[in-house]
Amino acid sequence: xxxxxxxxxxxxxxxxxxxxxxLMQTPLLRIGGYxxxxxxxxxxxxxxxxxxxxxFRHVASRVRTGRGGIEAYTTRGSVANFFETxxxxxxxxxxxxxxxxxxxxxxxxIWTVFFFILFSNLLGIIPFGPILRFVALNNPRxxxxxxxxxGNISITAGLAAVSFFMIHFIGIRxxxxxxxxxxxxxxWYMAPLMVPLEIISSxxxxxxxxxxxxxxxxxxxxxxxxxIGMIFTFRSYSVxxxxxxxxxxxxxxxxxxxxxxxxxxxxxxVLFIAAGAVHEHEEHExxxxxxxxxxx
Amino acid sequence: xxxxxLTLAQEGSLIGNTGLALAGIGIGIGLVVxxxxxxxxxxxxxxxxxxxxxxxxxxxxxxxxIIAAALIEGFTxxxxxxxxxxxx
Numbered sequence: 427x428x429x430x431x432x433x434x435x436x437x438x439x440x441x442x443x444x445x446x447x448x449l450m451q452t453p454l455l456r457i458g459g460y461x462x463x464x465x466x467x468x469x470x471x472x473x474x475x476x477x478x479x480x481x482f483r484h485v486a487s488r489v490r491t492g493r494g495g496i497e498a499y500t501t502r503g504s505v506a507n508f509f510e511t512x513x514x515x516x517x518x519x520x521x522x523x524x525x526x527x528x529x530x531x532x533x534x535x536i537w538t539v540f541f542f543i544l545f546s547n548l549l550g551i552i553p554f555g556p557i558l559r560f561v562a563l564n565n566p567r568x569x570x571x572x573x574x575x576x577g578n579i580s581i582t583a584g585l586a587a588v589s590f591f592m593i594h595f596i597g598i599r600x601x602x603x604x605x606x607x608x609x610x611x612x613x614w615y616m617a618p619l620m621v622p623l624e625i626i627s628s629x630x631x632x633x634x635x636x637x638x639x640x641x642x643x644x645x646x647x648x649x650x651x652x653x654i655g656m657i658f659t660f661r662s663y664s665v666x667x668x669x670x671x672x673x674x675x676x677x678x679x680x681x682x683x684x685x686x687x688x689x690x691x692x693x694x695x696v697l698f699i700a701a702g703a704v705h706e707h708e709e710h711e712x713x714x715x716x717x718x719x720x721x722x
Numbered sequence: 723x724x725x726x727x728l729t730l731a732q733e734g735s736l737i738g739n740t741g742l743a744l745a746g747i748g749i750g751i752g753l754v755v756x757x758x759x760x761x762x763x764x765x766x767x768x769x770x771x772x773x774x775x776x777x778x779x780x781x782x783x784x785x786x787x788i789i790a791a792a793l794i795e796g797f798t799x800x801x802x803x804x805x806x807x808x809x810x
Contacts, residue, residue, distance in 0.1 A: 637799070637803060638795075642795070644803075645799060686792050690792045
């Protein structure tokens with residue numbers, strides 16, 4: 427067992443914990459000259475997506491049932507209540523203040539983004555690879571069968587691309603072709619300066635979303651790998667004690683960062699959608715609130 | 723433990739262009755992290771001050787502080803990623 431542990435840390439360099447690894451040596455498909463292999467990040471993406479589907483199938487079966495009366499609206503069961511609380515928090519505190527009347531139309535997309543990123547981030551904290559290797563009697567083939575899906579720039583770029591598409595799609599759908607007047611938020615003579623800037627910023631914002639999520643996940647795992655690797659460099663018990671305490675605290679921080687980054691991604695997507703799609707309705711809403719407040 | 727230090731020291735014999743490049747990257751990372759830490763320290767200081775001034779708004783102020791800190795950390799991580807990409 428100890429020889430397995432030392433080869434774990436010594437034989438591979440630091441970056442191998444966060445890079446994607448091929449699961450099989452034969453490519454899945456071959457297009458032209460390119461070969462696409464199945465990597466551990468692909469596997470964990472599928473696991474995260476299936477987990478989201480299963481959990482929310484269960485939640486949906488408990489939240490609004492077909493029985494009549496008040497029974498139809500009470501949610502029973504701890505898991506269903508927990509996820510319903512998260513969903514309602516997102517709909518009422520994050521989406522409705524920004525999106526207003528468009529909330530109910532697009533909340534399924536917002537929920538999907540948040541829960542997929544959350545489950546992906548959390549699945550990366552559990553060391554599935556080494557557990558599988560331990561269960562499979564120290565077979566080193568299973569070493570990398572785990573990993574954080576969102577720790578791969580391609581997957582976060584895909585999520586950001588979907589957000590980019592949704593931002594412009596919802597803007598065009600609710601504003602018509604006048605949506606492109608958003609690219610010039612000033613007088614007409616400022617257009618040659620503002621339009622390229624706004625176009626660049628509309629590409630940079632989803633790019634920043636992708637890189638922020640990717641960098642947070644990768645950095646957490648890299649620092650954890652470096653801390654634990656220090657034990658194998660120094661080979662002393664005092665270093666091991668400090669290193670394990672540091673690694674425990676860092677894992678708690680990583681847990682917090684997993685939730686926070688999922689929330690930030692979703693919150694910024696909602697903000698960008700609202701900036702593009704919701705604007706002129708605000709005066710009507712404040713007028714309504716004013717008359718309601720005036721009544722005793 | 724001394725032998726551990728010695729093994730670390732023996733690997734660090736990088737002189738010349740590669741060593742200078744790595745030193746430059748290290749200095750760059752240090753500058754970026756210090757800028758980010760100063761920014762987040764500012765937010766945290768003002769947030770704690772305003773919570774002390776008005777404890778009832780503590781929850782909302784804390785939430786906004788965390789969001790702003792995460793956004794600034796995003797920029798700091800940009801630099802980290804570029805530093806990893808530039809490593810020769």
